Amino acid sequence: MGKIRGYNFNAKLGDKLIRGVTDSDLSIDADWVETINKDNQGVEDLEFEKANSTFNVNFEWRTLETGEEGTYLGSEDLMEAAHNGTIFAAVVGRVATTGAKVISGNAVITSYKDTTGSKEFATASCAFRFKGATSITTVS
Amino acid sequence: MIDAAIQTILTNAGYDSYNFVSIDPDKDLPMPARPFLVHKEQLDDTVRTKDGIEGYKYQVSIVVVHDKAIDLHTLCATIATLMEGQTGLIEGTNFEFVEYLGNDGIYQDQPRSPYYDNLIFAVETTNK
Numbered sequence: 001m002g003k004i005r006g007y008n009f010n011a012k013l014g015d016k017l018i019r020g021v022t023d024s025d026l027s028i029d030a031d032w033v034e035t036i037n038k039d040n041q042g043v044e045d046l047e048f049e050k051a052n053s054t055f056n057v058n059f060e061w062r063t064l065e066t067g068e069e070g071t072y073l074g075s076e077d078l079m080e081a082a083h084n085g086t087i088f089a090a091v092v093g094r095v096a097t098t099g100a101k102v103i104s105g106n107a108v109i110t111s112y113k114d115t116t117g118s119k120e121f122a123t124a125s126c127a128f129r130f131k132g133a134t135s136i137t138t139v140s
Numbered sequence: 141m142i143d144a145a146i147q148t149i150l151t152n153a154g155y156d157s158y159n160f161v162s163i164d165p166d167k168d169l170p171m172p173a174r175p176f177l178v179h180k181e182q183l184d185d186t187v188r189t190k191d192g193i194e195g196y197k198y199q200v201s202i203v204v205v206h207d208k209a210i211d212l213h214t215l216c217a218t219i220a221t222l223m224e225g226q227t228g229l230i231e232g233t234n235f236e237f238v239e240y241l242g243n244d245g246i247y248q249d250q251p252r253s254p255y256y257d258n259l260i261f262a263v264e265t266t267n268k
Contacts, residue, residue: 007190021190060189119239
């Protein structure tokens with residue numbers, strides 16, 4: 001018990017998922033600053049500054065079928081957003097699990113890449129970075 | 141089911157074809173008139189996204205049997221083209237693509253026996 005299958009983790013942009021996601025990841029890099037002051041008598045300490053969070057999403061390159069527009073973003077939507085510098089309200093984590101803790105904030109696409117060989121179906125990936133303050137919220 | 145779909149594709153194209161699983165190894169059946177085809181399907185993988193299972197990847201083998209090596213060679217090329225052209229719903233199975241991967245090469249069990257070749261295809265479907 002307690003183990004979670006990877007498909008439960010996803011990213012939501014606005015109120016939409018990305019169509020055809022095969023895998024995703026989230027990285028939270030915490031910035032800590034070394035401090036040495038007279039209060040702690042020369043003993044080195046660490047002070048928390050902020051967390052820099054990024055996430056990556058790999059997906060099958062998909063167009064949206066009729067009726068999917070309200071639920072999903074297609075691959076061309078992401079290509080356009082990357083090109084135009086769109087800012088998304090983003091939620092990352094177990095976004096469909098009530099009560100799960102997720103990271104929320106505004107995110108931008110820092111890289112979009114598609115792979116379109118002759119033999120396989122096209123795939124693509126996006127790298128996102130949270131911009132500004134983030135918070136941990138609970139899925140309701 | 142994909143085996144029924146492959147059988148329909150080959151039969152509709154006018155070939156005497158047999159599903160491998162329907163051949164009873166305990167019965168000593170006479171070899172059919174040549175040329176004929178025997179097909180076998182193997183589920184290799186599922187296509188999974190975070191939305192669930194969205195497809196199935198099969199390896200399909202079609203053994204082509206002919207009395208003349210040169211005619212077998214021509215027939216194999218025809219079967220490869222026929223299979224690669226398959227998309228859409230066939231016998232309830234929705235074909236997304238078929239890719240001809242290659243063949244084993246023409247062989248013969250013993251002198252004066254028919255010639256064989258095994259054609260291998262990658263098939264992706266959206267359902268079983």
